[in-house]
Amino acid sequence: MVGNLAATTPDFTLEDIPGTSGRIDILCRCINSAFVLSHGIRRAVQVYLIFRGGPAPKMVHLRGWDLRHLNPDERTTAALLKKALALEADSKWRGSTPGISVRAGDLADLAVYGEGTTYYLREDGSDFRGLYSAGDGTFVLGDHIGLGEEDEAFLEGLGAKIVSVGPISLHADHCIVLINNELDRREAVNRDG
Amino acid sequence: MVGNLAATTPDFTLEDIPGTSGRIDILCRCINSAFVLSHGIRRAVQVYLIFRGGPAPKMVHLRGWDLRHLNPDERTTAALLKKALALEADSKWRGSTPGISVRAGDLADLAVYGEGTTYYLREDGSDFRGLYSAGDGTFVLGDHIGLGEEDEAFLEGLGAKIVSVGPISLHADHCIVLINNELDRREAVNRDG
Numbered sequence: 001m002v003g004n005l006a007a008t009t010p011d012f013t014l015e016d017i018p019g020t021s022g023r024i025d026i027l028c029r030c031i032n033s034a035f036v037l038s039h040g041i042r043r044a045v046q047v048y049l050i051f052r053g054g055p056a057p058k059m060v061h062l063r064g065w066d067l068r069h070l071n072p073d074e075r076t077t078a079a080l081l082k083k084a085l086a087l088e089a090d091s092k093w094r095g096s097t098p099g100i101s102v103r104a105g106d107l108a109d110l111a112v113y114g115e116g117t118t119y120y121l122r123e124d125g126s127d128f129r130g131l132y133s134a135g136d137g138t139f140v141l142g143d144h145i146g147l148g149e150e151d152e153a154f155l156e157g158l159g160a161k162i163v164s165v166g167p168i169s170l171h172a173d174h175c176i177v178l179i180n181n182e183l184d185r186r187e188a189v190n191r192d193g
Numbered sequence: 194m195v196g197n198l199a200a201t202t203p204d205f206t207l208e209d210i211p212g213t214s215g216r217i218d219i220l221c222r223c224i225n226s227a228f229v230l231s232h233g234i235r236r237a238v239q240v241y242l243i244f245r246g247g248p249a250p251k252m253v254h255l256r257g258w259d260l261r262h263l264n265p266d267e268r269t270t271a272a273l274l275k276k277a278l279a280l281e282a283d284s285k286w287r288g289s290t291p292g293i294s295v296r297a298g299d300l301a302d303l304a305v306y307g308e309g310t311t312y313y314l315r316e317d318g319s320d321f322r323g324l325y326s327a328g329d330g331t332f333v334l335g336d337h338i339g340l341g342e343e344d345e346a347f348l349e350g351l352g353a354k355i356v357s358v359g360p361i362s363l364h365a366d367h368c369i370v371l372i373n374n375e376l377d378r379r380e381a382v383n384r385d386g
Contacts, residue, residue, distance in 0.1 A: 016268075017268070018266045018269075018286075019240070025266040025267075029225075029265070031324060032222075033367065036367075037361060037362065037364075038316075038337070038361075038364055039362060039365055040364035047374075048335075052311075072211075072218070072219075072364065073211045073218040074218075074268070075210070075268070076211075120239065122314075144231075165379050166377050166378055167381035168230060168231075169230065169231035169232060170230065170231055170374075171230075171231055174370045174374075177367045177370040177371065179251045181358065181359045181363075181367075184359050184360050184361045185359055185360060187360075188359075
């Protein structure tokens with residue numbers, strides 16, 4: 001998930017996240033959509049956030065399998081990101097709170113694209129609902145600004161499939177809810193026949 | 194949308210919405226899911242929130258067609274609800290900010306159930322995806338506590354259909370995203386053939 005303006009330092013206030021953090025509120029809602037279930041956390045999900053609102057971009061990695069202290073509300077999630085962004089960041093992953101790590105880097109520095117299909121969410125893409133998928137997938141989403149030409153060329157080079165989740169342009173967090181639901185349904189069919 | 198513990202007065206703090214408001218954060222996320230699009234507001238949607246965390250329940254009505262000042266983040270939405278809850282409430286609707294009204298009352302006092310089918314979202318319901326629907330619908334959802342026996346008896350009396358949105362139990366705001374997407378898809382099929 002790319003935050004084009006998202007602050008790379010913790011100098012934003014939890015009293016006005018949209019106005020002071022470069023829209024980290026959008027990333028917080030994406031984290032909620034990716035992980036939060038009625039009775040727990042999606043343990044098999046991992047999220048990489050890209051913070052581009054500073055001279056050197058940073059990445060935060062959230063791992064469902066050992067994530068702790070995640071509440072569904074925006075403010076406490078923003079506080080977790082604030083903690084991670086306060087750490088020194090170089091090219092190695094450095095642990096913050098349980099299940100959350102941070103490093104310097106951008107989309108191209110991630111090593112996740114080999115694992116299964118990479119999907120790029122864009123409103124003119126093929127409907128993900130009808131699309132065959134197998135194994136793990138990586139889903140790349142932009143914030144309110146979207147992804148630029150350079151990002152798109154990088155994803156094209158990876159052979160990413162361009163997909164959409166419906167006939168109307170939605171916020172990234174809503175797209176994640178729809179992708180998770182589609183994967184839940186496929187898993188249930190595979191399990192129950 | 195029923196908030197079983199949701200404060201009926203504005204005496205909660207925006208610095209800790211989950212901890213001080215009886216989980217009005219849940220209602221705020223539902224409002225986001227119901228109305229927020231990438232480039233605008235779902236003008237044809239209306240939401241009734243039930244606040245039960247006080248001696249006399251209150252209802253807040255949000256109308257997509259004249260709703261203003263709605264941002265996607267939780268805090269500014271909670272501030273709008275705080276304003277509405279500060280008004281005097283009796284059995285008549287009283288306007289707060291544009292598109293938002295408040296009155297005293299509970300689920301049974303609403304006059305919306307005649308308009309099309311009423312659906313009650315429960316995890317063991319029939320899959321809404323495969324279900325025929327026509328015209329307007331009313332969708333009744335509970336918060337983390339759900340609905341009680343009395344509510345269920347009332348909805349059964351109305352002939353409400355019990356539906357679900359997938360194989361896993363989800364928060365109400367995620368359910369609303371899924372319902373909206375299903376209705377978007379049906380509308381697109383009806384429009385484009």
